[in-house]
Amino acid sequence: MTSKEFEEKVIELGYKYKYEVDDFDTDEVYEYICNSRGELVSTHTLYTYEIGTSYREFTWLPDEEKEKLIKLMFEYIKTPIKDRKIEAVKKTKTVEYYDVIRD
Numbered sequence: 497m498t499s500k501e502f503e504e505k506v507i508e509l510g511y512k513y514k515y516e517v518d519d520f521d522t523d524e525v526y527e528y529i530c531n532s533r534g535e536l537v538s539t540h541t542l543y544t545y546e547i548g549t550s551y552r553e554f555t556w557l558p559d560e561e562k563e564k565l566i567k568l569m570f571e572y573i574k575t576p577i578k579d580r581k582i583e584a585v586k587k588t589k590t591v592e593y594y595d596v597i598r599d
Contacts, residue, residue: 499527499582502572509564511536515582523584529565537565541577541584 497505503513512530517523524542528535531553538548547569554562572580 497572497575497580499580502527502568502580505568509568511565517584519584519586523586525582525584527582529569537569539569539573541580541582544575544577545573547573 499515506513506529512532513528514530515525515527517525518540522542524540526538526540529537534553535551536549536554536557537551539546547566549566554565557565
């Protein structure tokens with residue numbers, strides 16, 4: 497399953513999808529399933545078969561919803577990372593800006 501297919505399935509279940517890049521060391525991409533209150537479940541692009549469920553909002557979900565999310569996440573994390581077609585690409589951008597001087 498690709499990252500975009502995963503996002504579509506997350507949205508079909510009525511949840512939100514988001515990602516962010518850990519740009520400090522590994523440039524790994526973290527992907528999250530969220531609700532309106534915050535993150536519920538996560539995975540990343542460093543290792544296959546990694547799921548994070550240590551989110552307060554996840555613990556408050558009914559068991560049926562937890563099962564749906566874990567089932568979807570498991571289908572996704574079985575996919576080899578290169579086949580998920582998501583990666584962080586570092587780009588450098590030069591920006592001009594103005595200082596404002598006020599007396």
